[in-house]
Every structure is written in C-alpha cells, then in structure tokens.
Amino acid sequence: MRSVSVFSALAAASAVQAGPTQKRQSTFQPITVKGNAFYAGDKRFFIRGVDYQPGASSGNIDPLAEPDVCRPDIEKFQKLGINTIRVYSTDNSKDHSVCMNLLKDAGIYVVLDANNPKYSINRAKPGPSYNPTYLQSVFATIDEFAKYENTMAFFSGNEVIHDEKETTLAARYVKAVTRDMRQYIRTRASRPIPVGYSAADVQQNRMQTAAYFNCGTDDERSDFFAFNDYSWCTSDFVTSGWDKKVEAFKDYGLPIFLSEYGCIKNTRDFGEIGALMSPNMTHVYSGGLMYEYTYEENKFGIVTISDKAQKGPRKELPEFAAFQKAMEKFPAPTDDAGASPTQKAQACPTVDEHWMVSSTLLPAMPEGAKVYLKDGAGKGPGLDGPGSQDAGGGDTADAEPGSGAGGSTGGSTDKSAGVMVKADRVAFVVSGLAMLSTIVGAVLL
Ligand SMILES: *[C@@H]1O[C@H](CO)[C@@H](O)[C@H](O)[C@H]1NC(C)=O
Numbered sequence: 001m002r003s004v005s006v007f008s009a010l011a012a013a014s015a016v017q018a019g020p021t022q023k024r025q026s027t028f029q030p031i032t033v034k035g036n037a038f039y040a041g042d043k044r045f046f047i048r049g050v051d052y053q054p055g056a057s058s059g060n061i062d063p064l065a066e067p068d069v070c071r072p073d074i075e076k077f078q079k080l081g082i083n084t085i086r087v088y089s090t091d092n093s094k095d096h097s098v099c100m101n102l103l104k105d106a107g108i109y110v111v112l113d114a115n116n117p118k119y120s121i122n123r124a125k126p127g128p129s130y131n132p133t134y135l136q137s138v139f140a141t142i143d144e145f146a147k148y149e150n151t152m153a154f155f156s157g158n159e160v161i162h163d164e165k166e167t168t169l170a171a172r173y174v175k176a177v178t179r180d181m182r183q184y185i186r187t188r189a190s191r192p193i194p195v196g197y198s199a200a201d202v203q204q205n206r207m208q209t210a211a212y213f214n215c216g217t218d219d220e221r222s223d224f225f226a227f228n229d230y231s232w233c234t235s236d237f238v239t240s241g242w243d244k245k246v247e248a249f250k251d252y253g254l255p256i257f258l259s260e261y262g263c264i265k266n267t268r269d270f271g272e273i274g275a276l277m278s279p280n281m282t283h284v285y286s287g288g289l290m291y292e293y294t295y296e297e298n299k300f301g302i303v304t305i306s307d308k309a310q311k312g313p314r315k316e317l318p319e320f321a322a323f324q325k326a327m328e329k330f331p332a333p334t335d336d337a338g339a340s341p342t343q344k345a346q347a348c349p350t351v352d353e354h355w356m357v358s359s360t361l362l363p364a365m366p367e368g369a370k371v372y373l374k375d376g377a378g379k380g381p382g383l384d385g386p387g388s389q390d391a392g393g394g395d396t397a398d399a400e401p402g403s404g405a406g407g408s409t410g411g412s413t414d415k416s417a418g419v420m421v422k423a424d425r426v427a428f429v430v431s432g433l434a435m436l437s438t439i440v441g442a443v444l445l
Contacts, residue, residue: 028104031152033194033223037255037339038152038286044339046277046332047111047257047287049084050077050323054310056296057117060383061310062091063099064110068311070099073293074106076303076314081327084109084152086259086289089116092140092380100148109152111259111289112145113198114138114181118387123160126173131394132368133381138177139184139372140380146189153224154193155259156181159200161209168205168356171212176362178213179220179404180369186407187373194223198259201228207248208349214254215348216360219404225252226259228291232272233263237280240272249284253344258288264300268319270326277330283338290323364399373406 029040038045054069055061063069064087077085085103090096090112103110115121119137122129138156145151157174161167174197181195199209206227213222232240249256261272276287294310295301295317302320305312348360372378381388 028107028149030149030191031109031194032192033255035339035341035343036253036284037336038194038224044333044336045083045286046282046337047084047289048273048327048332049082049086049109049111049287049289050080050302051088051260051289051292052085052294053088053292054294054305055308056294056298057088059308059310060089060117062089062094062383063087063310064096065091065094065099066311067098067102069309071102072312072314073303074099074102074108076293076316076320077103077108078106080320080324083107084111084287084289085293086111086113086155088113088158089383090141090145091382092137092144093382094144096144096148100145100150104148104150109150110145110148111153111155112141112151113155113158114141114177115155115157116383118383118385118389119381120389121157121160121170121173121177122389123162123167123170125389126160126170127363127395128392129389129394130173130176130363130366130396131388131391132366132372133391133393134388135177135180135366135369136372136377137381137385137388138181139188139369139377142181142184142189142193143377144380146185146191146193151193154181154195155198155226156195156222158198158259159228160197161202161205162200163202163204165205165354165356168208168354171209171357172359172362175213175220176365176399178222179362180365182223183219183365183404183407184373188376194255196222196224196226196254199225199227201230201260204354208352208355210249210252210256211346211349212357214252214344214346216345216362217401217405219402220362221345222254224255224257224286226257228260229258229288230261230263230291232261232275234266234269234271236271237275242272242275243280246281246284251344252284253340253342253346255286256284257286260291261288262291262300268322270323273326273330277332279338282333283340287332359398361398361401362403364396364403366393366396368393 031038054063156178160170160174185193197213210225292300295304302317303314349355351358
C-alpha cells in the first residue's frame with residue numbers, strides 16, 4: 001500500500017444492519033487453482049479488480065462490516081464492471097454477511113489480507129511477532145470469511161519484505177504463516193481457499209521473494225504469488241519493462257497476479273489492462289487489482305468520499321470513467337489463454353547482496369497455536385484489540401520440512417490432488433529422496 005496519510009483513527013461503532021437477502025446467482029463458483037491459473041468451475045478466471053480500503057489503513061475501518069459503507073461502493077463496482085476487490089483490513093470480531101452477500105450477488109470476489117495494523121508480523125523483530133496471539137487473529141479471519149463462497153483468496157502478508165535487505169530475514173516468518181494458514185484451511189474450512197503473499201514493488205529482491213515462496217515441501221509453498229507494480233506510467237508493454245517481467249516469470253509454476261498496479265505520474269488511461277488481458281501476458285499473469293478505489297492522501301483513487309466514517313455519497317473523479325472505459329475495451333479472454341495445466345516448484349534462492357535468508361528451514365508453528373487447529377480460533381480480537389506483536393509465545397525453533405502437511409479437506413490447490421502431481425514436482429526440488437518420502441508420506445495421512 002502506498003501510505004502517506006495521517007488521519008485520526010475513527011471509532012466507527014455503528015451496528016451491523018440486517019439487509020434483505022437478494023436473489024443469488026445459482027451459477028456462482030468459488031475460485032480454485034489449477035496449474036498456473038485460477039478457475040471458476042472449468043472456466044479460467046482473471047482478476048479484474050480494485051484495491052478497496054476507504055479511509056486508508058490509518059482510518060482503521062472495515063468496509064465489509066458496514067453495509068452503509070459497502071453498499072454504495074458495490075453499485076459503483078458494478079458500474080465499473082469489476083469482478084474482484086482486495087480489502088487490506090477487516091475486523092474478525094464482526095459479521096460480514098450483508099456486504100459479502102451483496103458482493104456475491106454482484107458477481108464480485110474478495111481477496112483479503114489476514115493481517116491488520118495491530119495484528120501482523122513485525123519486519124524489524126519477526127521472531128517474537130510470529131506468536132499464538134497473532135495466529136489466533138489470522139485464523140479467526142479465516143473462520144469468518146471461509147464461509148462466504150466469494151472469498152477468493154487470502155494474503156499471508158503484505159509488503160513485509162521491503163527494499164532494505166535486512167527485511168528479507170522476515171520472509172521465513174511470513175512463509176511460516178503461509179504454511180500455517182494453508183494447514184488451518186485444510187483442517188477446518190469446508191473448501192480450499194488459496195493463500196499467497198503480496199510483495200512490495202521492489203526490483204532487487206522480487207525474483208528471490210517469488211522463488212522463496214514457491215520452494216521447499218508442498219505444505220510450505222504458496223498457492224499463488226502476487227506483487228505490486230507501479231512501473232507502467234501510461235506507457236506500453238516494452239517501455240514499462242513488463243515484457244521482461246513476463247519473461248522472468250514464465251516458468252514460475254503458480255498463478256501470478258498484480259496485487260496493486262497503477263502509476264499516477266501521467267494522466268491515467270489504464271491501458272495496462274490491455275496488456276494484462278493480451279496474449280503477451282495471460283500465459284503467465286492472471287490479471288490484477290488497480291490501486292485504488294478511494295481517493296486518499298496519496299492521491300491514487302478514482303472516487304472521493306467526504307464523510308470520515310466513509311458513508312454517504314461517492315463522487316466519481318475523471319479516472320473513474322477512464323477505468324470503466326478500459327475495462328470495457330479490454331475484456332478477459334474467454335478461453336484458457338495459454339495457462340499451464342501443471343505446477344512447478346522453484347529452487348530456494350541463495351544468499352547474495354540483496355537476499356539474506358541462508359536457511360531453507362522454517363520456524364515451527366508456536367506450541368500455543370496448535371490448539372486452534374483442533375478447536376478453531378474462537379472469537380477474533382478485531383481491529384482495536386491490544387495487538388499481537390509483543391504478546392509472547394513466539395520465537396520457535398526450526399521445524400522439519402513437511403511439518404505443516406496435516407489436514408484433510410482436500411488442500412488449497414492441486415498440490416494435494418495426488419501422488420502424480422507431487423512426484424512430478426519433486427524433480428524441481430533439490431533435496432531429493434528424503435523429500436520424496438516426506439511428500440508421499442504426507443499423502444498417506
Ligand atoms: C505485445 O508485445 C509487443 C512487443 O513484443 C508490443 O509491441 C505490443 O504492444 C504488446 N501488446 C499489448 C496489448 O500490450
């Protein structure tokens with residue numbers, strides 16, 4: 001997130017209203033992962049969406065818990081023709097059924113960050129912040145949203161790794177959270193929901209970060225990779241350097257999408273959607289999320305909201321019409337558009353001048369968090385709880401590879417589809433026979 005704003009935090013304590021339940025589309029399909037792409041049923045799914053956090057992170061408002069906030073925006077989303085929103089901060093102590101069902105009726109999926117400002121990994125002190133209190137909040141968010149069919153995916157972290165090379169040391173903890181979230185979903189949710197990391201727009205460690213989240217045993221690897229990219233400044237595929245990124249990612253082996261895009265240096269025409277939906281990119285990328293819907297202090301948005309509680313009228317800025325027009329002009333492909341049916345793992349990155357992680361081992365799930373796998377997370381702390389970073393019980397020892405392989409509801413992706421897929425993938429992993437037996441062992445559980 002591009003944050004500069006310093007708004008005072010608002011205590012938006014209005015009660016959740018019970019809205020009328022509208023007619024459901026009987027054809028609504030949850031999103032799954034196959035090969036390097038997303039699917040809604042048998043049809044390939046491209047993310048054509050916006051990042052949505054009215055009031056920015058400092059506003060500390062969960063727009064999906066407030067029907068008076070989400071309702072007017074969902075009308076705008078329909079006008080724009082989008083199919084996905086990303087929400088950075090949600091309150092896991094609140095009910096989200098009204099907004100989630102309105103979104104579903106509008107054919108809109110939701111990608112959610114599982115962390116929020118008070119409950120997150122501290123990139124400066126990652127070990128202690130990976131603790132049971134944090135995981136309880138993360139798991140409570142999963143419990144609240146897994147029940148909605150239009151929850152498309154969860155982010156296990158947002159821009160934790162940054163341009164200072166010391167921040168790469170936090171990668172092990174975010175990857176452990178990814179592993180734990182995937183195990184929690186396999187164990188407790190009624191359907192697979194993909195989990196992945198959203199990387200900052202940082203050139204010098206982007207590829208290492210991508211490889212790192214897709215290396216190691218199946219339980220440790222993400223279901224997709226997403227990154228932020230502000231390099232297309234009303235230009236074209238080659239000038240922006242996007243051609244080189246597609247080339248670099250072409251054998252990545254998992255779905256990829258842009259979790260934020262949209263440079264504001266030049267007047268925006270959103271021509272990048274043309275590239276994202278073209279054969280130049282669709283064999284590797286699955287669309288992206290335009291940053292961002294509401295106009296905040298950092299000046300990216302396409303609508304303004306004057307009410308501090310984020311209710312009331314929305315005013316469309318000129319970029320709203322420009323985005324709407326680009327969405328119309330560049331529809332999603334209707335076929336598989338070059339998707340690969342098989343997945344691949346990457347080799348873990350090695351230490352260099354930009355990447356400091358020397359071990360492929362991940363920290364073990366903290367002892368105090370294991371009870372949640374068995375009993376569920378219970379009530380979430382919400383956005384205004386005491387916070388998790390210094391709560392204690394973290395700083396665990398390293399786990400054996402494969403430690404997160406338990407759980408039986410079918411896995412988040414075709415990673416657990418069977419021995420064939422797993423055996424196939426082992427060829428890409430360096431650790432050889434020991435790992436093969438770990439993986440095959442996990443299948444037999
Ligand atoms: C596809 O790539 C070519 C260069 O290889 C470029 O000229 C063209 O504009 C690109 N198409 C789109 C839609 O960006």
